[in-house]
Amino acid sequence: MYVDGLIYILSTFSLTFGNYMFPVLKMDNGSGIRVMDFWNMEQVHCGTHSTSGLYRHDYIDYADVSCISFIYVFYGDTARSLKYTNPTTLKIEEWMSRAAEYTWNGIPQSTDNFIINTFYDYEFIWMNERNDTLYAGMYYTEDNDNYPQFVYSIGGVNFTGSNNPTNVSTVTFAKYLEVYFWMSDSCNISSVNQHLNECPGKVPPIIQTPQTSVLFTSRDNVTLVCSYLSYYPVLDVRWNFDSSENGVRIIITNDIDHTKYSGSSTQVPSLTIHAAELSDQGNYTCSMKNRYGWAEGSGIQINMLTDTSLCQCPCSQVKNGSSYTAEELQVLLSSSLKKLEKELKVDKKLLSSYVSKHVSASDDRQSSRSLGIGGIVCLCLMAAAILGMDLMSIKRHTATAKGICLGRPQKL
Structure with missing residues (x-):
């Protein structure tokens, strides 16, 4: 406004x-x-x-x-x-x-x-x-x-x-x-808000930059948010870029290369950096003016995420940044690997898969019980029949064995 x-x-x-x-x-x-x-x-x-x-x-x-x-x-x-x-x-x-x-x-x-x-x-x-x-x-x-x-x-x-x-x-x-x-004359014209909000003084814009730092990866589009409150028309918007690479300050305005930057205007004060690279790292500040002077917002530091910054390993555990061949690593880590292998070794007989193969699962259903009892009865009857037939022929087998022992000829 x-x-x-x-x-x-x-x-x-x-x-x-x-x-x-x-x-x-x-x-x-x-x-x-x-x-x-x-x-x-x-x-x-x-x-x-x-x-x-x-x-x-x-x-x-x-x-x-x-x-x-x-x-x-x-x-x-x-x-x-x-x-x-x-x-x-x-x-x-x-x-x-x-x-x-x-x-x-x-x-x-x-x-x-x-x-x-x-x-x-x-x-x-x-x-x-x-x-x-x-x-x-x-x-x-x-x-x-x-x-x-x-x-x-x-x-x-x-x-x-x-x-x-x-x-x-x-x-x-x-x-x-x-x-x-x-x-x-019947209308009420008293002020609802009791005149609590007075008109502002003749001051520069009040700039708001909610970001303090931004991380980006290569070729990202990075938007740096800048808004303002000014009761007087904003006449100019620009971003100051202090490069981390060479310490040079670059002034970014609306008429700069639009393939690289967009925004930084009275209509769109926020700045978008297109296809950001390592050279875009640094501190950015939004500034603008109205008829009563310039104002500058808080700085926004942006940095690019590299392979090194993405690594989660503590740098202290890396030996002077040296690299080893696969053979060297095998020799250096052999004792640790054997110890680790021993600690991780598991007795197969303790595995649930092994135990489950050797344990019958219980089934309390009445139908299952009836079926089981029927099976047992059938097996017992079959065994009794076989035993009965053997008992019925045992006398004959005894006489045959006795004749063989006495040298009696056998009937064919």
């Missing part, structure tokens, strides 16, 4: 027929602030009604639009005014971009142009259909402390495309610009 300049509000009310005009903004010619930037601030109440300086009433932040019958924009005094009836929004860009219902010349032509932020350096400009006659304008440029300029002409002046109203002949410069709400 940008804020720059002097705004002043009157606190007197013009009470008429149950309504009153309530001033919400006043700004001196040449105060150095965009009217719309200042209007669009949030929860800020600046100045007082009786002193000069920035003034913005924080009623703008929460006003009930239905309480506002008209909005008046005054150029210097009440005789030079633009009137907008029945506003539906408090966004200044919206109601000033449409034709005013009334001006100091009466009702404007339906073909007149009311233009916002699109015509040269004018925040607002009112011209005829051909855009060759100027009736009123708010001119602002960041190049000079004498802006904005509030210009008008009762009958209109020739406008030849000059972007600087000081070059327009017979134009009138208003000393200030005011905005008033025409209010119903």
Whole structure:
């Protein structure tokens, strides 16, 4: 958000027929602030009604639009005014971009142009259909402390495309610009935040750099974050790079090599280093200026991760950085390897896989028990049958054996 300049509000009310005009903004010619930037601030109440300086009433932040019958924009005094009836929004860009219902010349032509932020350096400009006659304008440029300029002409002046109203002949410069709400007396205009947030002093930007260090690998894109708070327009952004390689400081701006860098601009203050390499190591600081001077953020140190930095082994365990052949390592580590092998050797009989092969698993199901008992009975019956048959022939086998022993011939 940008804020720059002097705004002043009157606190007197013009009470008429149950309504009153309530001033919400006043700004001196040449105060150095965009009217719309200042209007669009949030929860800020600046100045007082009786002193000069920035003034913005924080009623703008929460006003009930239905309480506002008209909005008046005054150029210097009440005789030079633009009137907008029945506003539906408090966004200044919206109601000033449409034709005013009334001006100091009466009702404007339906073909007149009311233009916002699109015509040269004018925040607002009112011209005829051909855009060759100027009736009123708010001119602002960041190049000079004498802006904005509030210009008008009762009958209109020739406008030849000059972007600087000081070059327009017979134009009138208003000393200030005011905005008033025409209010119903039943509406509450007390300030919700009780004016706790005052307008800032005229100081350089406040820079915020959340990073303190960044590690990257080769060919990475590295983004260094920089943001700022400035109530006045930021005019320039640059990064200072102090190289670790040679100690040289390099100034990186928006117009430097875009294949290497991007950002470092008022729109994108953060800096991106494309395909970063070892030569990009060093300290980077973001700096910028507004009309009240330069400011510099905290430094950000960036370093590239190399093979050495990726190694997790303590350097003390590496013998002077020496290297050995496979044969030398085998000899040096043989005793350690044998000891390690002995410690890691496991008795196979203690392994669960071995034990499980020699242990029957129990099964408590009734069906399993019945099946097991049936199997045992079958085996016993088979053994009994075989034994029975042997017992039935034992007498015959005994007689045969006895005959052989006595030398008796055997029957064939």
